[in-house]
Amino acid sequence: MTTNILIVGAGAVGAFYASRLALGPNTSVSVICRSNYRAVFASGFSITSPKYGSYTFRPSRTFANPKEAVDSNIIWDYVLVSTKALPDVSDDSEILVGLLKEGKTSVVLVQNGLGVEEPYVRRFPGATILSAVTVVSATQTEPGVIKHNRWTRISVGPYLLGHTDESETNEVQRKAIDSNTKFVGLLKDGGIVDADAYSHAKLQMVRWHKIAINASMNPSAVLSAGTTNQAMTLDPELSRHLRGVMEEVLSTAPKVLGTPLPKEFATPDAILTSTSKNTSGSKPSMLLDWEQGKKMELEVILGNPMRTARERGIEMPRLQSLYALLRMAQQNRDSVKKENKL
Ligand SMILES: NC(=O)c1ccc[n+]([C@@H]2O[C@H](COP(=O)([O-])OP(=O)(O)OC[C@H]3O[C@@H](n4cnc5c(N)ncnc54)[C@H](OP(=O)(O)O)[C@@H]3O)[C@@H](O)[C@H]2O)c1
Known part of the structure; x- marks a missing residue:
C-alpha cells in the first residue's frame, strides 16, 4: 500500500x-x-x-x-x-x-x-x-x-x-x-x-540540547554584525559568551524536564571545538533571516525556553538579554521598513 x-x-x-x-x-x-x-x-x-x-x-x-x-x-x-x-x-x-x-x-x-x-x-x-x-x-x-x-x-x-x-x-x-x-x-x-x-521524553531533551546550540550561535551572529559560527568560536570573548549561553541552557534543561540530559550529548567544549574547525564560513539561519529582512525564530529559540524556565521560578539571564535585544532590533527594523514604504 x-x-x-x-x-x-x-x-x-x-x-x-x-x-x-x-x-x-x-x-x-x-x-x-x-x-x-x-x-x-x-x-x-x-x-x-x-x-x-x-x-x-x-x-x-x-x-x-x-x-x-x-x-x-x-x-x-x-x-x-x-x-x-x-x-x-x-x-x-x-x-x-x-x-x-x-x-x-x-x-x-x-x-x-x-x-x-x-x-x-x-x-x-x-x-x-x-x-x-x-x-x-x-x-x-x-x-x-x-x-x-x-x-x-x-x-x-x-x-x-x-x-x-x-x-x-x-x-x-x-x-x-x-x-x-x-x-x-x-x-x-x-x-x-x-x-x-x-521516546517523547528523550526527544524533548534533544530539543533542549539543540537550543543550546541555536540560542548561543544564532542571536550572537546577528548581534555581532554578521560573524560566522567559526569566527565566533575563535574570538576569546565571544567564545566565552557562547559557552556561557550553552551552559545556562544545559543546566536549566534538567530542572525543567526533571531528569538529567544523557551523558552522550555533546558538551559545550565539544560543540565549540567542532565549530572552530568548520571552515565552510556558514552563517546561522537567524543571521540569514536578519540579512534578508525576514522575521527570525526568536520566540521558539529564545522566548519559549526563557518563559518555560521562568514559569518554574528559574531565570535565564543570558537568554533573556539576547531575546530582549534582538526582539527590539527586529521591531525597530520592521518599523523603519514600514515607514519607508509609506
Ligand atoms: N535550513 C537548515 O539548515 C535548518 C537546519 C536545522 C533546522 N532547521 C529548521 O527547519 C525549519 C525550516 O527551515 P528552512 O531552512 O527549511 O526554512 P525555509 O527554507 O525558509 O523553508 C520554509 C518554507 O516554508 C514555506 N512556507 C511558510 N509558510 C507557508 C505557508 N503558509 N504555506 C506554504 N508554505 C509556507 C516557505 O515559503 P516562502 O519561501 O514563500 O516563505 C518556505 O518555502 C526551521 O524551523 C529551521 O529552524 C533548518
Whole structure:
C-alpha cells in the first residue's frame, strides 16, 4: 500500500527530506509550495548534496496552496511541517485544517525550537504528532534549488504530553509510537542513515540540547554584525559568551524536564571545538533571516525556553538579554521598513 506524505513548507529542509522520503518503496510525496510554486511546478526541485550528489526531485503532486491539497481528497499518512516556526507571525497549524484524517494521519514537525508542538495540540487535540529535530545544513538558493551542505541527523519522537519513559502507554500513545517507528524507517529507506526514533521524553531533551546550540550561535551572529559560527568560536570573548549561553541552557534543561540530559550529548567544549574547525564560513539561519529582512525564530529559540524556565521560578539571564535585544532590533527594523514604504 502506498504511503502518502504531504510536505507543508517545502523550503530547504522540507524539500531535502521530501526528496529522500520519495525514494522509499511505495511512498508518494507531494508538496504545498508558496513563493517557489511556479519553479517547482515547472521543473521540480533541483538538489545538490555532497552526500547524495545532484538530482531532480519531482513531487507526486505540487499544490499552490493548502486548499488544492484538501480538494485532492488524498488521505495523507504523514503531513510533514517544515515552515519556519514563527508563532508571533502566524499559527501555521491553521494550514492543516481539512488535511488530517483522524486515526490515519500523523503530523511530523521538523522545526527548531521549543514549544513548536503546542499550536498543533491545541487545534487538533486527538491528532498523532511526531516531533523532529534535525541537524542538517541546507538552503534554498533560488526557488526550487536546494543546496544541502552537510549533516543528515534527524531525531524523531512521538509527542505524548505528560508521558515519561516510566509511564504506562495507552492505545493512542502506542499508535503514535508505531507511527514514529514507521516514519524513521521511511527516512532510512531514503538513505538517511542517522535518522533515529526517540521516546517523547528523550526527544524533548534533544530539543533542549539543540537550543543550546541555536540560542548561543544564532542571536550572537546577528548581534555581532554578521560573524560566522567559526569566527565566533575563535574570538576569546565571544567564545566565552557562547559557552556561557550553552551552559545556562544545559543546566536549566534538567530542572525543567526533571531528569538529567544523557551523558552522550555533546558538551559545550565539544560543540565549540567542532565549530572552530568548520571552515565552510556558514552563517546561522537567524543571521540569514536578519540579512534578508525576514522575521527570525526568536520566540521558539529564545522566548519559549526563557518563559518555560521562568514559569518554574528559574531565570535565564543570558537568554533573556539576547531575546530582549534582538526582539527590539527586529521591531525597530520592521518599523523603519514600514515607514519607508509609506
Ligand atoms: N535550513 C537548515 O539548515 C535548518 C537546519 C536545522 C533546522 N532547521 C529548521 O527547519 C525549519 C525550516 O527551515 P528552512 O531552512 O527549511 O526554512 P525555509 O527554507 O525558509 O523553508 C520554509 C518554507 O516554508 C514555506 N512556507 C511558510 N509558510 C507557508 C505557508 N503558509 N504555506 C506554504 N508554505 C509556507 C516557505 O515559503 P516562502 O519561501 O514563500 O516563505 C518556505 O518555502 C526551521 O524551523 C529551521 O529552524 C533548518
